[in-house]
Amino acid sequence: MTVKKRRVYGAVASMMLAASLLGACSDKESGSEYEPSANADKVNETGMPIVDEKIEVDGFAAKFFSSQDWDNLMLWQEFEKMSNIHMNWTTVQTDALAEKRNLLLAAGDYPEVFFASAFSKTDLIKYGQQGVFLALDDYIDKYAPNFQAILEKYPSVKQGIKMADGKIYGFPAIFDPGFDSLHLGMPWINQTWLDKLGLKSPETTDELYEVLKAFKEQDPNGNGIQDEQGWGTGYGIKYLMDSLKGSFGLNKQGTMNPNLDFKEGTEEFRFVPTTDEYKQMLQYVNKLYTEGLINKDVFTVEIHTFAAEATKGNFGMLSDIDPKEVFKLDDYVGAQVLEGPNGDRQYTAVSNGLGNLGMFVLTDKAENPEAMVRWIDHLYGDEGNKMFFMGFEGVTYEEDAEGKVKYLDTITNNPEGKTMDQAISEYLTWPGGYYPGIVTQKFFQGAESKENSVKNAAQVKPYALKQEDIIPGLNYTVEENxxxxxxxxxxxTYIDESIAGFITGKTSFDKWDDYKKTLEKMGLEEYMEIAQGAYDRTQE
Known part of the structure; x- marks a missing residue:
């Protein structure tokens, strides 16, 4: 089990811009004030059950495994016993989610609750302003103490979930910003090879070049064959570059808006891919690539293909989860944060932990919104988080005298040969990554919680961006969007093509000014004005 880095950065991908939908219009005025529902007085403000008399709620949800029957899943059965809320689930597999959920909205045939439905920011603001999605701010203030505590602890998360009209329309997935080893980690370098060649772990970009060159040319595996490779990743060149950006003074406000950071000493945006520092980084990566120190198929490789190659142990450095966990390789340790040619030494591949913002939404058909906010809030507290990710003591996990929990062998080494995701999915719904809630170190048992990743994060942390310096993803109005x-x-699209051209050498760096002029012709100035305005709104 692992929250793969691509999914954590995918915290950015989850903000993708969805196409506008027809229909589902409402005459309700946007931004109307909160009024208690007719059933508000039936809701217990604290403790369980949430309501004394059982209620039924219609919910739509995405699921990863088609074999799951949510009406008979232990998670929901036990939660119903606790809360006195019975969910009538309609589920669809994740690959059909967007089409199904959009059809429901377009037809006006939508449920009271959307769970794990991954609404884009575009949809949240659109249907929120139409009145189809309820504004949740007042409900959160009164009925969501667990979620409220997270917002108070991490102001950037609170800022990030507010739409352009200042309202909150969805409960998000959150990857706890305090879970260091989930967010911080340099690539993994082969310590055995370093020792064999009498080298130390590189601390500058120049030293990294020399070490990778030595790995490739000096036979550190001792087999007499030049089969060693330098730096490899199966997630693409951008993933590799993320660990270098802080060495070139880039992404100083984190990765939630990967193409934007501030001009020095201001809160005015610059467009990162047109800066001199970005050009300098591309020139460095071009040097590595053209000298064969990066896997040649980095622009096209599929992760499963790369995994098969990486398992051979012939890469000197890997951008991935701990190789011990994913490739059964024991030789790798976390590399150092590198000092770049201009003296920059910072780790900037950091987000504020926000994943998809629309993982739990209440619609205007909700008859018991107060109860359902209390219901979802339970998953953001320790008790609910433990149930959602670990399951049930004696059934899916065991707990020692110190309160530490771990999955039972029937989950991690399933006697029927099921993977851990398959085994735990007989009881829980989190596999596949679609859920509201918070991933915490206390109740997450993936590779990022293991000793090597914790050590890697601790080594990176002194150089990492502070949470207060990270800007959450920008939220636009419907028109701006x-x-x-x-x-x-x-x-x-043009930037991706240009990056490939510059790094592979197919495009000369003499064309850099032409590249910038082309971006200007594509409307870069208008985009920057809109982005700056969206940021400035959050500071008012």
Whole structure:
């Protein structure tokens, strides 16, 4: 089990801009004040059960395993016993989620609750302003103490979940910013090879080049064959570059808006891919790539193909989860945060921990919104978090005298040969990564919780961005979003093509000014104005 880094950065991908939908219009005025529902007085403000008399609620949800029957799943059966809330689930597999949920909204045939439905920011603001999705702010203040505590602890999370109109329309997935080894970690370097060649772990970008070159040319595996490779990743060149950006003074406000950070000493955005420092980083990566120190298929490789190659142990450095956990390789330790050519030495591949913002939504059909906010809030507290991710003592996990929990062998080494995800999915719904709630170190048992990842994070932390320096993902109005979506679709495609050209050498760096001028013609200035305005709104 692992929250793969691609999914954590995927915390950014989850903010993708969805196409506008027809229908589902409402005459309700947006931003209307909270009024208690007719059933509000039936809700217990604290403790369990949430309501004394059982209620039924219609919910729509995405699930990863088609074999799951949510009406007979232990998680929901036990939660019903606790809360006195029975969920009438309609479920769809994740690959059909977008189409099904959009059809429901377009037809006006939607449920009281959307759970694990991954609504985009575009949908949240659109249907929120139409009145189809309820504004949750007042409900959170009164009925969600666990979630409120998270917002108070992490102001950037609170800032990030507010839409352009200042309201909250969804409960998000959160990857606890305090879970260091989930967020911090340099690539893994082969310590056995370093020792064999009498080298120390590189601390500068120049030293990294020399070490990778030595790995490739000096036969550190001792087999007399030049089969060693330098730096490898199966997640693409951008993932590799993330660990270098802080060495070139880039992404100083984190990765939630990967193309934006502040001009020095200001809160005015610059466009990262047109900066001199970005060009300098590309020139460095070009040097590594053209000298064969990065896997040649980095632009096209599939993760399963790369995994098969990495398992051979022939890479000197790997950008991945701990190789011990994913490839059964014991030779790797976390690399150092590197000092770049201009003296920059910072780890900036950090988010504020926010995943998808629309993982739990209440619609205007909700008859018991207060009860359902209390219901979902339970998953953001320790007791509910433990139940959601670990399950039930004696059934899925065991707990020692110190309160530490771990899955039973029937889950981790299933006697029927099921994977851990398959085994735990007989009881729980989290596999596949679609859920509201918070991933914490206390109740998460993936590779990021293991000793090697914890050590890697501790080594990185002194150089890591502080949470207060990280800007959450920008939230646009519906009108702004239409413009930004149109502009960025072309710009991002062009940037990706240009990165590949510059790094592989197919495009000369003499063309850098032409590259910047092309971006300007694509509407870069208008995008920057909209982005700056969206940020400035959060500071008012």
């Amino acid at each position: 239409d413009k930004v979506s149109a502009i960025l679709t072309d710009i991002n």
